[in-house]
Amino acid sequence: MNSCILMAKIVRRPELRYTQDNQTPYAQMLVEFSPNRAEATPTNLRAVAWGNLASEVAQNYHEGDQVILEGRLSMQTIDRPEGFKEKRAELVISHLYHLDGSMSGGEMTAPTPEKVVPINTHKSNKTEVEKPVAFVSPGDFEYDASYELSNPSAWQPSDTSVEENLDDIPF
Secondary structure (H helix, E strand, O other), X not given: OOOEEEEEEEEEEEEXXXXXXXXXXXEEEEEEEOOOOOXXXXXXXXXXXXXXXXXXXXXXXXXXXXXXXXXXXXXXXXXXXOOOEEXXXXXXXXXXXXXXXXXXXXXXXXXXXXXXXXXXXXXXXXXXXXXXXXXXXXXXXXXXXXXXXXXHHHOOOOOOOOOOOHHHOOO
């Protein structure tokens, strides 16, 4: 499955354009993300949004915004003036999130601060640990051999004389 999630910074503002054939809106921008290694330099990647998401990206996102991009990677082939073809990766955006928690391209909203409960803030009203009512040990039970003799089905396996025919399984 082709799925990618990046935390990045917008380094070139989103540009809203339209396709020639059916005037579908698309927004493209350049984002920069840091690799996992500290000594490596940040990497730039072109990100593209289509349709209503493109219009929203162009209106609400600006250069310098820290975002989380969710989408799929796509490879684009470009004819260079030097006479060779170059392949470039781009991210086709399906969801876009501001790092402040707001979201574009979906129906979820971030919880408001008054609805968020911090971890480990629950205080218990109980001051002491409840103790068990009674302890049970193996010596508390007596073995009754008369039960096995009076009820043979309790210790004998079920009727194994009937052999199952596994060849007639319907699948």
